[in-house]
Amino acid sequence: KQEVTQIPAALSVPEGENLVLNCSFTDSAIYNLQWFRQDPGKGLTSLLLIQSSQREQTSGRLNASLDKSSGRSTLYIAASQPGDSATYLCAVNNFNKFYFGSGTKLNVKP
């Protein structure tokens, strides 16, 4: 059974810092991996999706990498802003079945 772990569980940084969120998974036979943002009391907003054949994806200040063989993905956020404060979730797709990590709660202090 696929297990997805996100480290750290919580992170507090001053505005302007670059930061890395980690996601690891136990079964490398994935179809793709998706990073989401969740604001308190809200649904999930898709940030980046990486196919299993890809190494990374970029969108603005966000860069996600995937190392399928080692079961790891990272989400890099450049020049963090207070508006980036939210919980970040990664989800792996094992061919129609999605497994989520518990998330990293990010707080960016002004």
Place this chain on the structure above:
Amino acid sequence: NAGVTQTPKFRILKIGQSMTLQCTQDMNHNYMYWYRQDPGMGLKLIYYSVGAGITDKGEVPNGYNVSRSTTEDFPLRLELAAPSQTSVYFCASSYPPGSGDEQFFGPGTRLTVL
């Protein structure tokens, strides 16, 4: 486009009551999913559907039922509500693998069973 819509937003049930959570999407997605999210946790897949008339169990299906009579709608049924089903329920949809795999989520239904 409204995207994925869910009703109701909030609901309180008594133990043993039944209810249906509604989910509708207007993006013509074949794939639809139901998840639950417990406090401080990630999402767990309850059921999913790859098209009208086809459903399958996810990681935590016990206590729930689904149906998919149309492409747009994917209701989730709770037959005998239990306190363990207190959670936030999310519906999502996507195109089939290889056709744009991004999942789109609804705003969620917050359910409390007392």
